Amino acid sequence: MSNSKATIDYEKVVSDSKFKALMNAKKRFIVPMTIFFFLFYFSLPVLASYTTILHNEAFGVITWAWVLAVAQFVMTWTLCIMYTRKAAQYDRMADEVLEEHVQIDRREVS
Amino acid sequence: MNELNFTVISLFLIIVAATLVITYFAAKRTNTASEFYTAGGGLTGWQNGLAIAGDYLSAASFLGIAGAIALTGFEGFYYSVGYLVGYLVVLFIVAEPMRNIGKYTIADMLTARFDLKKVRGIAALSTITIVTFYMIAQLVGAGALIQLLFGIPYWVAVIIVGVMMTTYVMFGGMTATSWVQIIKAVLLMAGMFIISLIVLFHVNFNIVELFTQARDASPHGASYLNPGVDSDLPLDTISLMLALVLGTAGLPHILLRFFTVKDAKTARASVITATWIVGIFYLLTIFLGMGAVIFVGHETIVANNPAGNMAAPLLAQVLGGDLLFSFIAAVTFATILAVVAGLVLSGASAFAHDLYGQILKKGQATEKQQVVAARVASLSVAAMSITLALFAQNLNVAFLVALAFCVAASANLPPIIFTIYWKRFNTTGAITGILSGLISALVLVMLSPNVLDPDGNAIIVGDPLFPLANPAIISVPLGFLGAYLGTIFSSRKLDTEKYREIKVKANTGFKEEIDS
Numbered sequence: 001m002s003n004s005k006a007t008i009d010y011e012k013v014v015s016d017s018k019f020k021a022l023m024n025a026k027k028r029f030i031v032p033m034t035i036f037f038f039l040f041y042f043s044l045p046v047l048a049s050y051t052t053i054l055h056n057e058a059f060g061v062i063t064w065a066w067v068l069a070v071a072q073f074v075m076t077w078t079l080c081i082m083y084t085r086k087a088a089q090y091d092r093m094a095d096e097v098l099e100e101h102v103q104i105d106r107r108e109v110s
Numbered sequence: 111m112n113e114l115n116f117t118v119i120s121l122f123l124i125i126v127a128a129t130l131v132i133t134y135f136a137a138k139r140t141n142t143a144s145e146f147y148t149a150g151g152g153l154t155g156w157q158n159g160l161a162i163a164g165d166y167l168s169a170a171s172f173l174g175i176a177g178a179i180a181l182t183g184f185e186g187f188y189y190s191v192g193y194l195v196g197y198l199v200v201l202f203i204v205a206e207p208m209r210n211i212g213k214y215t216i217a218d219m220l221t222a223r224f225d226l227k228k229v230r231g232i233a234a235l236s237t238i239t240i241v242t243f244y245m246i247a248q249l250v251g252a253g254a255l256i257q258l259l260f261g262i263p264y265w266v267a268v269i270i271v272g273v274m275m276t277t278y279v280m281f282g283g284m285t286a287t288s289w290v291q292i293i294k295a296v297l298l299m300a301g302m303f304i305i306s307l308i309v310l311f312h313v314n315f316n317i318v319e320l321f322t323q324a325r326d327a328s329p330h331g332a333s334y335l336n337p338g339v340d341s342d343l344p345l346d347t348i349s350l351m352l353a354l355v356l357g358t359a360g361l362p363h364i365l366l367r368f369f370t371v372k373d374a375k376t377a378r379a380s381v382i383t384a385t386w387i388v389g390i391f392y393l394l395t396i397f398l399g400m401g402a403v404i405f406v407g408h409e410t411i412v413a414n415n416p417a418g419n420m421a422a423p424l425l426a427q428v429l430g431g432d433l434l435f436s437f438i439a440a441v442t443f444a445t446i447l448a449v450v451a452g453l454v455l456s457g458a459s460a461f462a463h464d465l466y467g468q469i470l471k472k473g474q475a476t477e478k479q480q481v482v483a484a485r486v487a488s489l490s491v492a493a494m495s496i497t498l499a500l501f502a503q504n505l506n507v508a509f510l511v512a513l514a515f516c517v518a519a520s521a522n523l524p525p526i527i528f529t530i531y532w533k534r535f536n537t538t539g540a541i542t543g544i545l546s547g548l549i550s551a552l553v554l555v556m557l558s559p560n561v562l563d564p565d566g567n568a569i570i571v572g573d574p575l576f577p578l579a580n581p582a583i584i585s586v587p588l589g590f591l592g593a594y595l596g597t598i599f600s601s602r603k604l605d606t607e608k609y610r611e612i613k614v615k616a617n618t619g620f621k622e623e624i625d626s
Contacts (some may be wrong), residue, residue, distance in 0.1 A: 003314050003381060004269070004623055005622055005623065006621065006623075008614065008620055010607070010613075010614050011437065011607075011610060013610075013614045013618075014613060015612050019614070019618075021615075022618075023617065026617070030203070033202065034198075034199075034202055034203070037195065037198050038355075040349070041191075041351070041355060043197050044188075044191065044351075045188070045344075045347045045348045045351045046348065048184075048337035048338070048347070049337065049344030049345075049347050049348065050344055054336070054337060055336045055337075059317075059319065060318030061318065061321050061322045061325055061335060062317070062318060062335070063184075063335050063336055065151050065184050065185070065335070066184065066321075066335065067335060069188075069190075069191050070185055070290045070393070072195055073191075073194060073197075073392070073393055075215065076194055076195055076385060076389060077385070077386070077389060078197055079198055079202075080197075080198075080201065080382050080385050080386075083201060083202065083378075083382075083551065084378075084382060087375075087378055094618040094619065096617075097618055098620060102620065108140065
């Protein structure tokens with residue numbers, strides 16, 4: 001069985017422009033999306049508890065409360081799909097960083 | 111329906127036999143600590159996604175939410191929304207870094223940055239607190255439910271579930287637990303689809319018709335379809351929603367599941383699979399709840415169980431006769447076993463890996479000692495929770511689950527987020543953060559209407575000193591504040607080097623050890 005040890009210079013990685021670009025790309029997506037989904041999520045209990053606008057009927061007897069609640073499901077799934085696409089790009093960027101910086105120290109261990 | 115009939119017993123025995131076969135094969139493959147806690151990290155994204163869903167969708171979700179929607183309409187659906195959206199916090203913020211820098215437990219992840227016994231000890235304490243509350247809730251609920259379904263005494267029911275879960279975990283570790291969870295997720299979804307389809311068939315697949323009939327069947331009338339049937343304080347609803355959305359990302363038995371896959375990419379894929387399954391499940395709770403109020407009726411549901419827990423099984427009985435009822439009863443049993451096994455495993459990891467392996471043995475325990483410790487810890491965690499559950503029969507289980515989510519959101523989430531994302535965060539902050547979240551959640555619940563009720567409906571008779579049933583809206587900010595203040599007032603030097611390492615590892619998945 002061979003057991004290799006990898007080494008990396010963390011200081012060099014964090015100052016690498018490729019790593020910085022990865023961090024920025026993640027931040028540009030995750031921060032606004034997180035703020036958005038929290039606002040959207042809390043709009044349901046806030047509108048439901050402090051106003052009666054969700055009591056109005058949207059489709060037949062179905063009120064807007066149900067529409068907004070089901071919209072939370074749609075929102076969750078949409079963000080999942082968007083994130084999957086973005087994350088494939090983050091994976092490529094991370095692999096590029098690792099390719100450039102990781103040094104593998106091969107040792108045979110019995 | 112309390113009679114034991116042949117179909118129920120045979121389905122019940124098939125599930126028991128199938129899970130024991132799984133455990134037998136899993137036990138052969140469980141020889142190291144890594145195999146015990148994480149099934150060797152070899153699950154695929156699909157398998158782990160199903161297992162996460164199996165771990166997460168408890169009997170409380172299945173029976174509790176269906177019952178709550180049947181009895182209170184929209185009010186019950188809040189839970190479905192909160193339990194699902196919580197997965198976005200897991201996906202965006204926690205899952206991938208957790209997989210990249212942790213090993214078996216939440217404490218591993220915190221100590222990857224702060225190598226200090228105190229941090230590990232306190233993180234283990236918070237895990238054990240959450241697991242204990244959650245497990246008592248599951249066991250008490252399971253006991254009551256099996257008593258109702260099969261007509262056997264409460265204590266016998268608790269012991270049956272207890273012995274089963276101990277067997278899976280002790281002998282089969284994470285491999286057996288995962289497969290029990292995967293099978294349960296498939297069975298539960300099948301049950302949900304069958305009942306939903308029959309309900310929809312009866313209303314000619316017309317959703318508006320379903321809502322109209324449910325409204326007409328419920329004694330609440332028009333307000334059945336509106337929020338506010340059951341709530342007294344608006345702030346309580348918001349506080350509950352906060353605990354639900356943030357709690358998921360701090361639940362130890364869910365976080366443990368991210369270590370069963372090989373890398374962050376697979377962890378991500380498994381969260382996404384889980385989000386689809388869990389989302390479809392919670393969407394279908396509408397059909398079950400409304401179906402129950404239409405076809406079973408409000409009075410019959412309440413007569414069987416005031417909290418509405420029997421709504422789904424009763425609906426199965428009405429729509430599909432004994433066969434469907436037996437199937438749903440067996441699925442419920444499998445559901446309880448899968449969730450409880452996941453909880454025992456995460457409780458055992460905190461005791462055996464954190465407290466024994468890392469603190470007592472200073473990380474020097476041999477592979478064999480670690481596995482023995484893990485098995486002993488599983489047995490102890492199971493024995494302890496069975497004993498507590500036998501005495502807690504009359505406790506309101508909903509409050510225990512809410513408390514577990516609240517502690518997870520208040521004590522676990524702030525240090526997890528700060529460890530990954532805040533450069534200045536330090537050991538003092540980690541300790542004060544966990545403690546302030548944990549203590550404030552516990553104390554506020556002690557003073558809340560869950561414990562103090564002037565009419566004697568809770569544990570102690572008296573006026574509540576804290577008005578909200580769910581303290582998350584106070585205790586979550588206190589957890590973050592505790593972590594922040596502890597950090598800025600501590601005299602510890604900023605360890606930039608360690609933070610760099612965490613940042614690189616969390617974002618690239620870099621590891622020193624390469625197995626080939």
